[in-house]
Amino acid sequence: MSKDIRIKRGLNIKLKGAADKILATFDPSGVYAIKPNDFKGINPKLVVKEGDEILAGQPIMFDKNMESVKFCSPVSGEVTEIVRGAKRKLLEIRILPDKNLKYVHFQTHSPSDLSRESIIQTLLDSGLWPFLRQRPYAVIANPKDTPKSIHISCFDTNPLAPDVDFTLHGLEQEFNIGLEALKKLTEGKIHLNVDGSTNPDKAFTEAKGVQINRFRGPHPAGNVGVQIHYIDPLNKGETVWYLYPQDVVCMGRLFATGKADFTRIIALTGNEFIKPRYVRTLPGAQVKPFLKGNLKEGKIRVISGNVLTGTTIGKEGFLGFYDKQITTISEGDQPEFFGWLLPDPKKFSNSRTMLSWLQPNKEYVLDTGMHGEERAFVVTEEYEKVFPFDIYPVQLLKAMLAEDIDRMEQLGIYEVAEEDFALCEVVCTSKLPVQSIVKEGLELVRKELS
Amino acid sequence: MKAVRKLLDNIRPHFVEGGKLEKFYPVYDGFETFAFVPGHATHSGAHIRDGIDLKRTMVTVIFAMVPALLFGMWNVGLQHFSALGISDSKDFWDFMFFGAWKVLPMVVVSYGVGLGVEFIFAIINKHSINEGYLVSGMLIPLIMPIDIPLWMVAISVVFAVVIGKEVFGGTGMNILNPALTARAFAFFAYPSWMSGDKVWVNTADGTVVDGYSGATILGNLASSGTTGSSYVDYSVAEMVIGTIPGSIGETSKIAILIGAIILLVSGIASWRIMLASTIGALTMGLLFNMAAPYMITDVQKSFMSIPYWQHLIIGSWMFATVFMATDPVSAAQTPIGKLWYGFLIGFLGIMIRVFNPAYPEGMMLAILLMNVFAPTIDHYVIESNIKRRLKRIKVVVQ
Numbered sequence A: 001m002s003k004d005i006r007i008k009r010g011l012n013i014k015l016k017g018a019a020d021k022i023l024a025t026f027d028p029s030g031v032y033a034i035k036p037n038d039f040k041g042i043n044p045k046l047v048v049k050e051g052d053e054i055l056a057g058q059p060i061m062f063d064k065n066m067e068s069v070k071f072c073s074p075v076s077g078e079v080t081e082i083v084r085g086a087k088r089k090l091l092e093i094r095i096l097p098d099k100n101l102k103y104v105h106f107q108t109h110s111p112s113d114l115s116r117e118s119i120i121q122t123l124l125d126s127g128l129w130p131f132l133r134q135r136p137y138a139v140i141a142n143p144k145d146t147p148k149s150i151h152i153s154c155f156d157t158n159p160l161a162p163d164v165d166f167t168l169h170g171l172e173q174e175f176n177i178g179l180e181a182l183k184k185l186t187e188g189k190i191h192l193n194v195d196g197s198t199n200p201d202k203a204f205t206e207a208k209g210v211q212i213n214r215f216r217g218p219h220p221a222g223n224v225g226v227q228i229h230y231i232d233p234l235n236k237g238e239t240v241w242y243l244y245p246q247d248v249v250c251m252g253r254l255f256a257t258g259k260a261d262f263t264r265i266i267a268l269t270g271n272e273f274i275k276p277r278y279v280r281t282l283p284g285a286q287v288k289p290f291l292k293g294n295l296k297e298g299k300i301r302v303i304s305g306n307v308l309t310g311t312t313i314g315k316e317g318f319l320g321f322y323d324k325q326i327t328t329i330s331e332g333d334q335p336e337f338f339g340w341l342l343p344d345p346k347k348f349s350n351s352r353t354m355l356s357w358l359q360p361n362k363e364y365v366l367d368t369g370m371h372g373e374e375r376a377f378v379v380t381e382e383y384e385k386v387f388p389f390d391i392y393p394v395q396l397l398k399a400m401l402a403e404d405i406d407r408m409e410q411l412g413i414y415e416v417a418e419e420d421f422a423l424c425e426v427v428c429t430s431k432l433p434v435q436s437i438v439k440e441g442l443e444l445v446r447k448e449l450s
Numbered sequence B: 001m002k003a004v005r006k007l008l009d010n011i012r013p014h015f016v017e018g019g020k021l022e023k024f025y026p027v028y029d030g031f032e033t034f035a036f037v038p039g040h041a042t043h044s045g046a047h048i049r050d051g052i053d054l055k056r057t058m059v060t061v062i063f064a065m066v067p068a069l070l071f072g073m074w075n076v077g078l079q080h081f082s083a084l085g086i087s088d089s090k091d092f093w094d095f096m097f098f099g100a101w102k103v104l105p106m107v108v109v110s111y112g113v114g115l116g117v118e119f120i121f122a123i124i125n126k127h128s129i130n131e132g133y134l135v136s137g138m139l140i141p142l143i144m145p146i147d148i149p150l151w152m153v154a155i156s157v158v159f160a161v162v163i164g165k166e167v168f169g170g171t172g173m174n175i176l177n178p179a180l181t182a183r184a185f186a187f188f189a190y191p192s193w194m195s196g197d198k199v200w201v202n203t204a205d206g207t208v209v210d211g212y213s214g215a216t217i218l219g220n221l222a223s224s225g226t227t228g229s230s231y232v233d234y235s236v237a238e239m240v241i242g243t244i245p246g247s248i249g250e251t252s253k254i255a256i257l258i259g260a261i262i263l264l265v266s267g268i269a270s271w272r273i274m275l276a277s278t279i280g281a282l283t284m285g286l287l288f289n290m291a292a293p294y295m296i297t298d299v300q301k302s303f304m305s306i307p308y309w310q311h312l313i314i315g316s317w318m319f320a321t322v323f324m325a326t327d328p329v330s331a332a333q334t335p336i337g338k339l340w341y342g343f344l345i346g347f348l349g350i351m352i353r354v355f356n357p358a359y360p361e362g363m364m365l366a367i368l369l370m371n372v373f374a375p376t377i378d379h380y381v382i383e384s385n386i387k388r389r390l391k392r393i394k395v396v397v398q
Helices: A116-126 A164-168 A172-183 A224-231 A245-257 A393-401 A405-411 A418-427 A434-449 B002-015 B022-035 B054-083 B092-125 B132-142 B150-168 B178-189 B217-224 B236-241 B253-266 B271-294 B298-304 B308-312 B317-324 B335-355 B363-397
Strands: A004-006 A032-034 A044-046 A059-063 A070-072 A077-084 A090-097 A133-135 A149-153 A190-195 A211-216 A240-243 A264-269 A278-281 A300-304 A325-330
Touching: A004 A224, A044 A090, A059 A090, A070 A116, A116 A245, A133 A224, A149 A224, A164 A245, A164 A264, A172 A190, A172 A245, A190 A224, A211 A224, A224 A240, A224 A418, A245 A264, A393 A405, A393 A418, A393 A434, A405 A434, A405 B363, A418 A434, B002 B022, B022 B092, B054 B092, B054 B132, B054 B253, B054 B317, B092 B132, B092 B150, B132 B150, B132 B178, B132 B317, B150 B178, B178 B363, B217 B298, B236 B253, B253 B271, B253 B317, B271 B298, B271 B308, B271 B317, B271 B335, B298 B335, B308 B317, B317 B335, B317 B363, B335 B363
Parallel strands: A004 A211, A149 A190, A149 A240, A190 A211, A264 A325
Antiparallel strands: A032 A090, A044 A059, A059 A070, A077 A090, A133 A240, A264 A278, A300 A325
16 A cells, blocks of 8 residues: 655755765764764763773663663774763764774674564664654654654655665665564554655665655655654654664664664765765764865855754764755855845745745755844744645744643644744744744653653 | 945944943844844754845835825825816826825824834834834825824824734734724724815815815715715726725725735735635625615615625725735734635625715724634634544544
8 A cells, every 4th residue: 555645835945056976985084973962852871981992883872761772883993082061061972983993793683583672672782773763752762662653754855955765776685674673663554755756766666565655745745744744643642753764774784784884875965065975974974074175165054964954063063863964055144235125036035025936946055144033923824835734833833932732732743843844944034943942842742741 | 335334333332232322222223124134144943044034025015005105196186186176287297296295294204103103112122123014104194084184193103003013012913903003093083084075185275166075985875875976976997097086095996906916926915815805895795786675775775786896996995905904913824714804804894884874984994803803713713723633533542
């Protein structure tokens, strides 16, 4: 059984700087870092100290709220620095890698021979578990839960997003082993949600024992939250898990080789890259080697992730655990003389008050400018145009601002996460910090109900 | 550009903390952000943002009102010289000049007083100036009769901004449309300046021609049941073009339609509200056409039997639908709610217009009434969404 779903509301923001489908090689040396901030809602507890020698796949910290969830090093080497911020908040655990990586060895097994418990245990021990996240709240899945289904979004509609087919090509075998393991984790279905407007890679189309759903339409059609909403909407008390294809490959590799090998292909995107390319790397890799000699002049923001939901990391920063691309855009901190009066053809707008709607296929070079100041909610029906849920976004946001948990529940908070509201934030005339409102709203509900 | 920047930078120290005029920072900020969109970069959430902001939105609405304003000025001149019987000897620029002479002071008073009050509230509340009044300030002169004294405009504006908006927390929080609040205030406080047949055409400096009446079409309909009077009968073409007496901006349906197209193409005004209001008005017009034979008085019979579609080109229905009902803050906020809201505005507006002889035009009251009911409409729309979600759980449980 499969479903064909057409998403009507949304917005594709076309930017210059998509990655060419070339896998570039870079100097692999450089520091790696685990950033606890990548993992929403955890309370990290370190198990290593500066100077420790560790193996790839060896725990570095665990979550005090769910002690079985461990976070492991992607490389072997020496823990060189533990960076803390205000109130001794743990920010980074930096690791200098060995020349030849040494791995913790886990038993190799076909997942179909293993019990659910031993699969969970292996994923927890190897540090691959945090790839499994859940809705509601978009936090790391609780190993004690049984989800009603598992969703894998097999395409990415974010601006300049990497081509998932390209990153998965030739990895069908590992992907299938990973799927076998996932099938044991749920009593429901595994949903592979593919791009209905293209011919997806055979890793997806030939996968067995899964439900393949085809989605067509603009961003956020590739967001797993939207996909769950259309296929299998989440009600109060239910849990759905989700992860991404390259994470499944990592899991497959773990069961096939016994190594916690986090290797993945990410895209270097954005107009400020001289040569936007794909590159094979590990989560937590420092981005310096990718930027060296590959960056244009000027004030540039380096983002781990995409321009809608990514994190600013700086030129010395590290790739986030969940991020699939590095984006560079120029900083837009210059005042604009009567910027509101004349329609500037360089500006992008989803409204038709500027000229951009006359050139729907134009690729833009956008900077980080706000193009205005924060105001009260005035314009209506703006969020609805880019928010393809059967949920009233403004009313839900107002309930979040009012910290009214009952109301949030009634209006459908369990189905959404920050990333689903990212486009609302982009198009907002009143320049409201929508994603942080959603984040705080979700945090509040999660804390109250757990 | 550099000179403006330099000037702003030079006076800035007086307004920032510790400066002599520290309290007036919102005023400085208002002017600075008017000249320069601040160079703020995104610091949380999405890294790129849409080019639109509230200033851009508001200025687009003002652009949409310009045709109605210009035609209004010209028509003020035309009506004035026609009433005095000397229009043949005057040309386009005479009309325009006379109209501008009468209308522009109202625009200046409206903006001056309204923005003044906004600035005062911004200083008291220490928040930045909101752009909402830029539109209200232009709307208010357009919905006033030409002969209203400027001090009445000023008092109406103060009432509208303070009671209509600031007491609720300013732009975005108001329940009633501020421009209509100003008009309603003037209407009930100074009825003799806001209705009747003397206020729509300026005849102050001369003697009118024999038998002249400055009544509006709706005034005639309410008193005699016909669109014209013994003095003049207005044709459909005149109603559409707008060479008729009325509030300054409401007469030309062509100018308003140009505005409507700007608002609809730019997507700022809700097409749902405009469409629904049209359907509502036509529905009520048709009902009246059907009910006309059963009426008792001849005036009512005759009023109700005017072709139903003419309600769209008489009075202020079109101006109110295009510029007033679509105010996003005071309208319903949900897409389905907007349909109900718009429909009821058109429906009730025409009903009040025909049934209540004390108010020759019903649109003002219909919109204010629906402003009050908009949250209720939204409430039911959202409740149905919540019920749909609850139903899903029940299905799962079974």
